[in-house]
Amino acid sequence: xxxxxxxxxxGQAVNDKWDxxxxxKSVNHRYFEWSSKIPKTFLFLEDKLKAKVQEAVSRGKxxxxxxxxxxxxxxxxxxxxQSVAAxxxxxLRTAAPALSLEDNLKLSDLLRFSDIFTLKRMExxxxxxxxxxxxxxxxxxxAFVAMKETEGKKLREDVLNRRGAIEEMxxxxxxxxxxxxxxxxxxxxxxxxxxxxxxxxxxxRLVTEAGIFADKVAIDExxxxxxxxxxxxxxxxxxxxxxxxxxxxxxxxxxxxVNTIGSKAQDVAIARLVVDMKAEIEKIREQIQNIE
Numbered sequence: 374x375x376x377x378x379x380x381x382x383x384g385q386a387v388n389d390k391w392d393x394x395x396x397x398k399s400v401n402h403r404y405f406e407w408s409s410k411i412p413k414t415f416l417f418l419e420d421k422l423k424a425k426v427q428e429a430v431s432r433g434k435x436x437x438x439x440x441x442x443x444x445x446x447x448x449x450x451x452x453x454x455q456s457v458a459a460x461x462x463x464x465l466r467t468a469a470p471a472l473s474l475e476d477n478l479k480l481s482d483l484l485r486f487s488d489i490f491t492l493k494r495m496e497x498x499x500x501x502x503x504x505x506x507x508x509x510x511x512x513x514x515x516a517f518v519a520m521k522e523t524e525g526k527k528l529r530e531d532v533l534n535r536r537g538a539i540e541e542m543x544x545x546x547x548x549x550x551x552x553x554x555x556x557x558x559x560x561x562x563x564x565x566x567x568x569x570x571x572x573x574x575x576x577x578r579l580v581t582e583a584g585i586f587a588d589k590v591a592i593d594e595x596x597x598x599x600x601x602x603x604x605x606x607x608x609x610x611x612x613x614x615x616x617x618x619x620x621x622x623x624x625x626x627x628x629x630x631v632n633t634i635g636s637k638a639q640d641v642a643i644a645r646l647v648v649d650m651k652a653e654i655e656k657i658r659e660q661i662q663n664i665e
Contacts, residue, residue, distance in 0.1 A: 540603055543600060547596050
């Protein structure tokens with residue numbers, strides 16, 4: 374199913390050890406770009422989380438937010454190095470008389486000396502923790518992908534409608550094209566006849582030259598290629614694989630063929646159709662920028 378590159382999903386789980394939540398969101402981007410916000414203590418989980426997300430996302434600017442809290446226990450214990458603390462106290466009290474300072478040392482004063490304290494983090498079973506995080510991440514990914522597919526369905530419908538409009542206009546161009554060559558040939562033949570009226574020019578040569586120039590306004594090849602591109606567009610939109618880059622290339626080719634039709638045709642009616650087709654192609658191009 375076609376997917377948008379815009380999506381959001383969240384998952385959460387609480388057990389007797391952990392309260393874990395994972396949020397995943399993305400916006401359109403040419404390639405896969407990863408960023409994350411993970412507590413420093415649990416950065417060892419980032420590579421696994423990224424790999425899991427990449428299994429579901431081929432491109433887009435993806436941001437993941439992982440929150441982990443302990444339940445019913447402290448994940449960090451603070452230990453005081455009493456010998457170091459005593460050393461600071463003795464040094465300060467010895468210095469106080471010499472510096473004519475009052476000895477009003479309080480416990481809060483010791484907070485300035487960070488080397489007194491040691492942070493001891495609880496031991497974590499990394500595999501057990503990852504198993505829980507992986508389940509929560511999968512819940513977030515399921516919601517994330519569901520939103521991308523919902524948005525992708527809307528994009529697909531819009532692009533198909535515009536494709537249909539282009540096909541209708543192309544049919545009008547194809548109907549007009551044979552008359553275009555004939556009319557151009559007649560006008561050119563008439564002008565050549567007038568210019569070369571006093572010259573001794575063979576009639577068959579005149580017909581041949583007029584025909585050669587008239588062929589230059591023929592747009593049959595361009596209309597065939599454009600219709601082929603429109604058919605390919607429909608097939609890609611019905612597929613299940615990521616097709617954003619293919620669509621981007623295909624739309625460029627469609628635009629190229631329409632431009633060529635406009636420059637070769639030299640016809641007011643076709644020129645108007647070309648302008649309208651280019652407008653629809655541009656709208657398609659804007660939409661597919663958000664297709665994965």
